[in-house]
Amino acid sequence: MRVYNFAAGPATMPLDVLEQARSELTDWRSKGMSVMEVSHRSKDFVAVAEQSEALVRELLGVPAGYHVLFLQGGATGQFSAIPQNLAPEGASVDVVNTGAWSAKAIAEAEKYAPVTVVADEAASGYSTVPAQGAFGSSDGAAYLHYTPNETIGGVEFGYVPEVDVPLVADMSSTIMSRPLDVSRFGLIYAGAQKNLGPAGLCLVIVREDLVGHARQSTPSVWDYSRMAASGSMLNTPPTFGWYLLGLTLEWIRDTGGLQAMGERNKAKADRLYAAIDASDFYSNPVAPQARSWMNVPFLVADPALEKDFVSGAAAAGLANLEGHRSVGGMRASIYNAMPMEGVEALIDFMKEFEQKHA
Ligand SMILES: *Cc1c(COP(=O)(O)O)cnc(C)c1O
Numbered sequence: 053m054r055v056y057n058f059a060a061g062p063a064t065m066p067l068d069v070l071e072q073a074r075s076e077l078t079d080w081r082s083k084g085m086s087v088m089e090v091s092h093r094s095k096d097f098v099a100v101a102e103q104s105e106a107l108v109r110e111l112l113g114v115p116a117g118y119h120v121l122f123l124q125g126g127a128t129g130q131f132s133a134i135p136q137n138l139a140p141e142g143a144s145v146d147v148v149n150t151g152a153w154s155a156k157a158i159a160e161a162e163k164y165a166p167v168t169v170v171a172d173e174a175a176s177g178y179s180t181v182p183a184q185g186a187f188g189s190s191d192g193a194a195y196l197h198y199t200p201n202e203t204i205g206g207v208e209f210g211y212v213p214e215v216d217v218p219l220v221a222d223m224s225s226t227i228m229s230r231p232l233d234v235s236r237f238g239l240i241y242a243g244a245q246k247n248l249g250p251a252g253l254c255l256v257i258v259r260e261d262l263v264g265h266a267r268q269s270t271p272s273v274w275d276y277s278r279m280a281a282s283g284s285m286l287n288t289p290p291t292f293g294w295y296l297l298g299l300t301l302e303w304i305r306d307t308g309g310l311q312a313m314g315e316r317n318k319a320k321a322d323r324l325y326a327a328i329d330a331s332d333f334y335s336n337p338v339a340p341q342a343r344s345w346m347n348v349p350f351l352v353a354d355p356a357l358e359k360d361f362v363s364g365a366a367a368a369g370l371a372n373l374e375g376h377r378s379v380g381g382m383r384a385s386i387y388n389a390m391p392m393e394g395v396e397a398l399i400d401f402m403k404e405f406e407q408k409h410a
Pocket of ligand 1: 061125126127128129153199201202203222223224225243244
């Protein structure tokens, strides 16, 4: 029996995608073999790669003048690939610190360039984002990096910052959750395992003029110009993950694209926050204007009940609701593939649990 899986990543995937993969697992496109067993350079697999790039461009409305790359090493790999490609020796980089993932990106960038933190939400305990217009870029910065959705803190920007340098965004946990104006960004990247499929690939969308200036020491697999020139196939990519990513993009298109995705995601998030706010038993620590549509952390009045909540929920078919080990509490990740029924089942369970324990 499938359960509602609220894991933060790897995360739930659309059942349609899994069933299609199962139906063609041993014999893909009448080849007499699985997609995992064909050459990444074969005509059929190259078609999968090209179709997934075309779907990224179509769904996000990527304007001309951007490369779409599928790289390995996860979003974490990009924490170091970005400064190596975009910050020439001697340049500094700007960052906005809104929590745990920002901090990891900062620590990695510091290996390559002086980092200027232009805004830091430490004073709020990372429970909000800077106000629109509250920060800008500093002199000599090659780019400004921020984390539109902090997966652990559940803090999300409701706006795209306006800055004078290329804007770089770690969209791992918010990519394709709603329509996006890609032209505002110099570079967007996202690990696949939240909204795009299984783990193994990191989507990178980068403005062409920012490519071609990588430092000499940049590993070839992370040199955007080499990856762009080779269709992201300088070496063997994780082909099965790429195929599943392609099926996931088709599912997004077939269920209405990003407009419909955004409406569904907003409705799910609104329902869950409303249920939390309506109760004195549960609370969410995030400032209302900065609440994430994708990752909803919440607390129970008595922390001693957390364990019971998580295990009781699991027994009711609601899996992986424990909060991140660094913050405790609970967290419901409600990515694209989580249906409204899953959110409703969670709310029903929360009410029952409250009645029993309040
Ligand atoms: C999950 C996540 C990452 C890390 O992704 P990996 O693929 O594990 O490297 C980075 N940033 C954000 C915002 C994330 O949610």
